[in-house]
Amino acid sequence: MAGFDLLDPVLQHHIVNSLGWPGLRPLQDESVAPITAGSDAILLAPTAGGKTEAAMFPILTRMQQQRWHGISVLYLCPLKALLNNLQPRIAEYTAWMGRGTMTWHGDVGQSVRDRIKRDRPDVLLTTPESLESMLVSESVDPAVVLGGVQAVVVDEVHAFAGDDRGWHLLAVLARLESLLGRKLQRVGMSATVGNPDELLGWLQGGHTSPGRVIAPTPGGAAAVPEVTVDSVGSVENAAKVIAALHAGEKRLVFVDSRRLAEELGILLRGHGITTFVSHSSLSAAERRESEQAFAEARDCVIVATSTLELGIDVGDLDRVIQINAPRTVSSFLQRLGRTGRRPGTTRNCLLLGITDEAVLSTLGMLQCWATGWVEPVVATPEPRHIAAQQILAAALQTRRVPLTGWQDIWAPLPLFGSDGQEIFDHLLEEGFLEHDSGTAFVGPEAEKHFGRRHFMELLAVFTAAPEFTVFAGRQEVGSVETAVLTDEVEGPRVLLLGGRSWKVTHIDWRRRRVFVESTDLHGRAKWMSLPDGASFEITRGAREVLLGELPAGVTLTRRAVATLDDLRLQRAAHVSRDAFIIERDDRDDWRWWTWAGAKANRTLAAWAPDLVPPRQRIGPESLRLHGGLTVAQIRDGLASLRADTSERPLPLIDKSALGGLKFSAALPESLARRTLAARTVDVGAAETVLRDKTRIVHRAV
Incomplete structure (x- = not known):
């Protein structure tokens, strides 16, 4: 039976008559049977692929069939702006069924929250942080307000899974399930990822219930996107190119820093271009105003960071322009997917490199994309600080946590690993928790560190500079x-x-x-950011480009071709087809051209202190070796590394860096250092480097 035929008759009527659809898309059709049967699922499709309907139509059908009442569906998003954007759409679908939808997040006023608690809509759009605040709030009875929840939809699930917010999301859902005494159906939606089965297992949080990855292959030949790379040399030149191209069209320009967004925005305005700016340090009202004005205009540009990557509707786009390289192929696919939505139009992206190295990084990323490679979504390792936060949050929620069996609240989620009891004991010893009569409760140290504004510091998983x-x-x-x-x-x-x-x-x-x-005076933008550096795969892609490869389906302008030719000449000594190079350069320094990514190079530096001096800026392409080494010593050192089967050391973490790990104050210092160290390495890539054939070149000084 077709998926459409399994939907509630009221939905069938409105899909045909209100939406004017001739039927369901393949993803939507394939999703109905498993989701209405209660299965967990991951739904994969490009941006604007109809994922929201693929999740909500069968869940609304299940809601009607089983007569769910009260808040029965939680729809979780990583961004408040995305919730605001989705609310009218989902509210329309629930209204067809005589049901209601409301939104709860940090910008929602108390009167709306009181109405939600009183009237309890059928679908609640929220963030994991706001859901946790409901669990611990003294003004919310979660057993009453959330007592009817049956299913959870997680939008942009890949954006959660790859960082600490993912562990936080799973831990909060586990506490909700513990409160309700039942497992919740979990449906995640994502653009293309490299490991969808693992992503489904992650979303299930240790449960072994039925689950499906639903990612139908599109029929017919997919249209080839228009991808062009240009080399412009500076932000000023990028502004000139954007101002000169595609007059009369709506252009979305992505940058990867707030500073660059501000600088490019004011330069474009100086060229007479109607320009809007969107990034996380603008007020919600300012962002909303920019995004709405951009959505309603035609001949204009909006300059944005990743805040506009995750599906927020800014109207019908003509062009996407990227300044320098996106950090991941996945991000590039998200941004590329913002275009080509109108019939007769094609997905497109113009990538502008403002430095020669940016052009090389861009081509390295596109080389991975052209071969069909997309990053796997991998949960952050060893989330001990989230474990500590969850123990304290559970103590706030339940008022008392048992001294034995306390981990049962999160079963079967593998959050605590082998360190859970050590973390719990530390919280007791340091006064974050106090105990009597076999139970623990929030202590004075927790109030001192996290208690301001009703423990808001405890409920915010991100650490941001003041x-x-x-x-x-x-x-x-x-x-x-x-x-x-x-x-x-x-x-x-x-x-x-x-x-x-x-x-x-x-x-x-x-x-x-x-x-x-x-003022008309020239302003200054500055934010501190510490990007992690290019990955192993993208850095190796750049090496392939230097060795003569070009990503299929990508057009290079004449300026980009000239830049690439210069780079190949300048970097000829750093790459070879038959081996990786260790060279002694004209400054008498040894340089190991690993082409392994920043994390792998940090890993190798920790493993080989006799070869790699500790004080150096470690990038993705190479490592500086000790200057006094002989060729024989380098060979012996590499041979020793390859033969070593013992547990290898992690990088040393300076105590001052611990402040960048939220909730590190609630951890033993040794565990906090180990947590940070585990996040700076790429063991698999480093081991690949050790297996690479290496040639040592001693050039004349």
Whole structure:
């Protein structure tokens, strides 16, 4: 039986008559039977592939068949903006069935929250952090408000699974299941990933219930996207190219830093281009205003970080432009998928390299894409700090946690590993927990570190640098980090925010507020960010390009061809088809050209202190070796590394770095250091490097 025939008759009527669809797409059709049967599922399709309907139509059918009441479906997203964007669409679908949909997140006012608690809509759109705040809140009875939950839909599930928010999501769902005494159906939606079966297993959180990956192969020959690489040499030149190309069209420009978004935005405005800016340090109102204005305009540009990557609707796009390389193939696919949605149009992306190295990184990423490789989604290793946070959050939720059997709350989720009891004992010893009569409860140290504003510090999984809120009059513009307010400047202090320049008129240091007024002076943007560096696969892709490969289906402009020719000449000594190079360069330094990615190189540096000096900036392409080594010593050192079967050391972690691990204060220092160290390495890639054939070249000084 076709999936359409299994849907509730009311849904069938509205799909045909309200949406005007002749039928369901393949993903939607294949999803109905397993989801209405209660199976867990991962739904895979490109952006705008109809994933929301593929999940919600069968779940609404199940809701009607089984007469669910109250909040029975949780729809979880990684971004509040995405929730706001989806709410009208899902509300329309539930209204067809005589059901309701509402949204709860940090920007939702108390009156709306009171209405949700009182009237309890059938579908609640929220974030994992807001769901946890409901579990621990003194004003919410979670057993009553959430007592009817039967299913959870996780949108953009890959965005959770690859970082600590994923562990947090699974842990909160496990606590909800423990409260309700039943397993919840879990349906995740994602664009293409490299390991969908593992992603499904991750989403199930240790449960062994039935599950399906649903990713139908599209029929017919897929249209080839238009992908072009250009070398422009600077941000200023990038602005000139964007201003000159595609007049009359709507262009979405992706950058990978807030600073670059601001700088490019104001440069485009200087060229007379209607330009909007969107990134995480702008106020919600400012972002909404920009995104809505962009959605309604035609001849315009919006410059955005990854905030606009995850499916937020900004209207019908003509072009996507990428400044430098996206950090992953998955991210590139998300961005490419924002175009080509109208009949007769083609997916397209113009990638502008503002440095020669950016052009090489871009081509390395595209080489991986052209071969069909996409990153596997891998959970962050050893999440001990999330384990500590969850113990404290559970103590807030239940008021008392048993001293024995306390891990049962999260069963069968493998969150605590072999260190769970050590973490629990540390919380007791240091006063984060106190105990009597066989149970533990929140102690004074937890209140001291995380208790401000009703334990909001405990319920926020991300660590962010302290920021000051920027106000123009009473209007909140966004936020800036402390450094841009304390660096020495000549003349007035001028900030760049929202693509506009603002002169600082007053700083309220105690309340962390900055007051500004508009100015024509050139502003400055600055945020601290520590990108992890290119992966093993993308770095090896760049090496292949230097050796003569070109990614299939990619057009290079004449400037890009000239840049690549220069790079191949300049880097000829760093690559060879038959071996990887260790060379002594004209500065008498040894350089090991591993082409292994930053994590693998950090791993090798930790494994081989006799070969690799500790104090160096480690990038993705190479490692500097000790200058006094002889060729024989290098060969012996590599042979010893290859033969060593003992447990290899992790990189040393400076104590000052522990502040970057949220909740590290609730861990024994040794466990916090081990957690950070485990996240800086790529053991598999490092072992691949040791298996590579290596040639040592001693060039004349």
